[in-house]
Amino acid sequence: MQDTGKNIIIAGVGGQGILLFSNLLSKYYMKLGYELKISDVIGLGQRGGGVESHFRYSTKPVLSPFIKAGDVDYLLSFEQTETLRYLHCLKEDGIVFSSTFELTTSSVNTRLEKDMPESKTELIKQSGKKTFIIDPEENKSPDFDISKMMNIVMLAIYAEFRGYSHEEMMQIVRESVPEKFVAGNLKAYEKGISIARAELTDI
Amino acid sequence: MKMMNGNEAVARGAFEAGVKVASGFPGTPSTEVMDYTQQRYPEIYCEWSTNEKVGLEVAIGASFAGYRSLAVMKTVGLHVAADALGGAAGSQINGGLVLVVGDDVGRIAGDDYNDVRHYGNMFNIPVLEPSDSQEAKDLMIRAFEISEEYSTPVILKITSVICKTTSAVAIDDNITYKVNCRQKYKVSFSKVIMTTMMMNAKGSEHPKLTKCFNDFPAHMRQLAADSNDFDINKLELNGKKIGVITAGTPYFYTKEVLPDASILKLGMVMPLPEKLIRQLAEHVEKLYVIEDGHDIMEKNIKDLGVKVIGKELFPKFPDMMRFTPDIIEEKLVPDAPKRTLMEGIPFRLPVSCAGCSHLFISQILRNHKIKAAADVTCGLIGCFPHMESYSLQKCMGSSIALAHGYNVATDHKEKFVGMIGDGGFWATGINGLMNLIFNDSQSTTIIVDNSCLAMTGGQHVASSEFGFNYKPENKLEIAKVCEAIGVKDIVTVDAYEFENLEKAILNAVKSETNSVVIVQKPCVTKFKLPKGDAYSIDQELCTQCRKCINIGCLAIESKKGTDGKVEIVINEDLCVGCGLCSTACKFDAINS
Known part of the structure; x- marks a missing residue:
């Protein structure tokens, strides 16, 4: 059956390359001829704030730029506190892809509030949704800096999960990132493929 | 088709409309309108002016010369420029004059929520509002046509959602830039002058006077009547149960949540198309107004004597910041499932970038318990409860005068310090400094010279060493200007020389006279300064x-x-x- 469209929330904190991620993904869907609306709600991202991108593609014109809570098919998150913020937005059969990376919030750092006592990774796993957890520590590589390129790793994992052409996706990466970063980004992409192939069977 | 966010689309619209002059002042969410215009369309003269009022005055002057002109700012900036707008509203327009104003609906970028449409009511001028990028481009062009045809400035209201949402825009690559020039009136005085002459002076029928007169209420009545036939106001008659009058992105929220509703979607939210509103009111059982921000359309519609449901059902500012599809569903869709955020997730307060010069100043003020006012600058993060370096913070450019006011009220017994960024200093802070000098005040001012407007992404200011129209000989020196104004005690110090900076601030505070400490360090984020070894x-x-x-x-x-x-x-x-x-x-x- 043809895919008529999906609603995706991409979440994380400033500096994780969320805008690049949604930009790369939008180029892939444009090539496939989908209609798109992408809303990048930046907030004070550069200064340690949360970043969320609402990404919608469809065979029909996309209406609302924001995805209603309960309508999210995929949550792709690069920071696990941020993952928790959007779990309630997922559809019953929605799927979570989350990094275990965590940037302690400034409110917890300065003891304005207490951190959650539970393990955030466990909270995500127990959400009742299908989850795919990626631990950047376990996947460190000498070839690229995973702390900066989790977005590209995630892009590969998502592409593998959806059965998309890695060749085309890598071509988009090549055309979109500055030349001096291409090699590192492609290494990150390949790492994403291998993580996905080894572990996606869980979903 | 090209993917564009709202800011890009507005810039494209300016190009297609043949705009000659673009001026204004940076402010989230609409800063990029100017950035894109300058980068992509070099044919258009662009300037970041010293503040919004100056920016609008530049555009008014260019419009009088007969050329299409645009001024860009955020809504809080229009408060600064409101006097200039009042002068232009109701007077004759030569070249089209459009204000692109960014409303931070939902306080997504952190403003208190202002609604630019109030200016439409106050000054009796039209307001257009797009609901996606395609409309942002189209309405930009339309705004110039309306401005010229009805001889009025026009506000194009864009929101943080429009500015930050990317969608497809039909672009004809064959369109080339054609400057649009139009000459009509040889004089154009503010409506205050014209109406004074018309109403009070004997012999006011003299042609030299009548040519100044602009019957602006008649233009607005004509525009209101014509707006019933404007294609930018769309009446979609569907089901009879629910009717909605809406504009901007709430139009799409409504379409998604209430697919069967009859909708009047307004591209021009002011003045209102009365006939279309009555037509929809007669067609449906219940009529709602769904608008972001304040209840402005709602009040204007109720003034027409049409019964609509608005804030009775949807509480407005400050109880609700902006519409979302979720809010409409909750109120108008029976049995909609309720979904709630997980409890206890810690929130993220903004913090400064590592190495920011503001951190050094905040630290010294806190260590020595110096009372100080912050300005609108990255340094305002020092007001947040985890830092508590500042006890007062108001609008852009205010801190110098705030400190002066505090000091005269306390007979200069406590030295209250004003900290201001270079952007705020040039914008309006310089007036505060001149004011305290000639009023013989002994305040201390800390000016943070980071060579750009850091908060909005690093736009240039008068003392930057770059900029759209930059020439080294025109760079203004903060220290020289302070000296010329008459500041007695001026010290310039590098932010990273902690002990020197501490000494300079303490000496300035102890000084018997007025004093300025200029703290230099280029913005670490904008200028990507070389890193030292990590600690x-x-x-x-x-x-x-x-x-x-x-x-x-x-x-x-x-x-x-x-x-x-x-x-x-x-x-x-x-x-x-x-x-x-x-x-x-x-x-x-x-x-x-």
Whole structure:
């Protein structure tokens, strides 16, 4: 059956390359001829704030730029506190892809509030949704800096999960990132493929 | 088709409309309108003016010369420029004059929520509002046509949602730039002058006077009547149960949640198309108004005597910041499932970039318990409860006059300090400095010279060494200007020379006369300064007193180690090696 469209929330904190991620993904869907609306709600991202991108593609014109809570098919998150913020937005059969990376919030750092006592990774796993957890520590590589390129790793994992052409996706990466970063980004992409192939069977 | 966000689309619209002059002042969410115009369409003269009022006056002058002109600013900036708008509203327009104004609906970028449409009511001028990028481009062009045809300035209201949402725009690559020039009136005085002459002066029928007169109420009545036939106002008659009058992105929220509703979607929210409104009111059982922000359309519609449901059902500002599809569903769709956010997720307060010069100043003010006002600058983060370096913070450019007011009221017994960024200083802060000099005040001012408007992404200011129209000989020097204004005691110091900076601030505060400390360090984020060696915390020596965390640096965080024990650590990717944290540590635990 043809895919008529999906609603995706991409979440994380400033500096994780969320805008690049949604930009790369939008180029892939444009090539496939989908209609798109992408809303990048930046907030004070550069200064340690949360970043969320609402990404919608469809065979029909996309209406609302924001995805209603309960309508999210995929949550792709690069920071696990941020993952928790959007779990309630997922559809019953929605799927979570989350990094275990965590940037302690400034409110917890300065003891304005207490951190959650539970393990955030466990909270995500127990959400009742299908989850795919990626631990950047376990996947460190000498070839690229995973702390900066989790977005590209995630892009590969998502592409593998959806059965998309890695060749085309890598071509988009090549055309979109500055030349001096291409090699590192492609290494990150390949790492994403291998993580996905080894572990996606869980979903 | 090209993917564009709202800001890009507005810039494209300016190009297609043949705009000659674009001026204004940076402000989230609409800053990029100017950035894109300058980068992509070099045919258009662009300038970041010293403030919004100057920017609008430049555009008014260019419009009088017969050329299409645009002024861009955020709504809080239009408060600064409102006097200029009042002068232009109701007077004759030669070249089209459009104000592109960014409303931060939902306080997504952090403003208190203002609604630019109030100016439409106050000055009796049209307001257009797009609902996606395609309309942002189209309405930009339309705004110029309306401005010229009805001889009025026009406001194009864009919101943080429009500005930050990317969607497809039909672009004809064959369109070339054609400057649009139009000459009509040889004089154009503010409506105050014309109406005074028309109403009070004997012999006011003299042609030299009548040619100044502009019957602006008649133009607006004509525009209101014509707007019933405008294709930018769309009446979609569907089901008879629910009717909605809406504009902007709430149109799409409505379409998604209420697919069967009959909708009047307004591209021009002011003046209102009365006939279309009555037509929809007669067609449906219940009529709602769904508009972001304040209840402005709602009041105007109720003034027509049409019964609509608005804030009775949807509480407005300050109870609700902006519409979402969820809010409409909750109120108008029976049995909609309720979904709630997980409890206890900690929130993210903004913190400064690692190595920011503001951190040094905040730290010194706090260490010495110096009372100070912050301005609209990255340094305002020092007002947040984790830092508490400042006790007062208001609008852009205000801190110098705030401090002066405090000092005269307390007979200069407590020295209240004003801290201001270079952007705020040139915008309006310089007036505060002149004011305190000739009023014989002894205030202390700290001016943070980071060579750009850092908060909005690094646009140039009068003292920057770059800019759209930059020439080295035209660069203004903050120190020289302060000297010329008459400041007695001026010191310039590098932010990273902590001891010198501390001495300079303490001396300035102790000084018997008025004083200025200029703190120099280019913005670390904008200018990507070379990094020094990262610092780290010796966990053996660290007592977790958190003095270093309270600096407010993005690179310092508390983290649970693998054994579950909390440690204070410095993120070496983020640390720039400025060393401020090591000065805060009493236990010598922080070293590079």
